[in-house]
Amino acid sequence: MVRFGDYSPGAQVGIMIGLATISANLLALLFFFTIGFDRPEQVIIGTTCTTVLVSAPLGAFLVSLNFKMKQVAAQLDHETRTDSLTGLSTRTEFYLQVQRHMQLCDPSKGAGGVLYIDADHFKRINDAYGHAIGDAVLQELGILIRSILGEWDHAARFGGEEFAVFLEGADLGKAKWISHRILSATRGIAGHLRVDGLNVTVSIGVAIHEPHQTLDEVLVAADQCLYSAKNQGRNRVVLAESMLSGTDHLA
CATH class of the missing domain: 3.30.70.270 (Reverse transcriptase/Diguanylate cyclase domain)
Known part of the structure; x- marks a missing residue:
């Protein structure tokens, strides 16, 4: 399987939007058939739960990806500044x-x-x-x-x-x-x-x-x-x- 980071930026955005849309629709259907949307407070509860359940894993993924990118950038910066054999500067x-x-x-x-x-x-x-x-x-x-x-x-x-x-x-x-x-x-x-x-x-x-x-x-x-x-x-x-x-x- 091709890693997510290997896709183009446009493809990555499309994948995330598609996954978020599918997840939100599935959750909306689940809430509709379980608690219904007859009253305003039910709509608010369903919308809030859907937003949290969809955005939480997506946000965690983006934060993790950003953290890994910072680690790679820091490592590359260290390697360009430091001689790998002696530990002295370049x-x-x-x-x-x-x-x-x-x-x-x-x-x-x-x-x-x-x-x-x-x-x-x-x-x-x-x-x-x-x-x-x-x-x-x-x-x-x-x-x-x-x-x-x-x-x-x-x-x-x-x-x-x-x-x-x-x-x-x-x-x-x-x-x-x-x-x-x-x-x-x-x-x-x-x-x-x-x-x-x-x-x-x-x-x-x-x-x-x-x-x-x-x-x-x-x-x-x-x-x-x-x-x-x-x-x-x-x-x-x-x-x-x-x-x-x-x-x-x-x-």
Whole structure:
């Protein structure tokens, strides 16, 4: 049997009107042959009972259908905003939330720090241990990052093994401290997964949002620091200021 929701809107309306009409006529005949309609009060009673008996199940059906539609809409909304593997935000949601925060903050001040994170040699992990272990590593990274974030911070999986973190109101010192916490905790993922020979590390580039700077600009600065961290051997943190001075901040 074809589900009701598979019919066109016009057909659905026609079915409901038809069922309501048939039900009302049957009930009217039942009342006519049982109590009759000789007096006005009998007509009122019969009409009221018919209306209640027809509208109650129809109303319950419509309320149930509306509730299910809201559930589906909420689930779809959650899926578009959240990365299914790590539980972090999607790239699109990250841009939406962080740009909204930047618009609300004082334009003469920076909004916070941005971390660009990349799992080191992730392709090697997939090739050597399989994609199931690779997915487990990404899931653990998602859990780790979420556990370190503050109430107004935001994190997302940008795709593959890349992550971005926005630290609300953070200066370079705080961003460096958070970065090294992530760097250190990541080294424990292999032991947690109990996979022999597995080595999990990350490289992190850090930049601080400057007044009037766009999100794309600060992300580019953090990405340049990440690129520098990879070139210097990975498994380390490089900050924007260290790029200027020629020195790196290592774990």
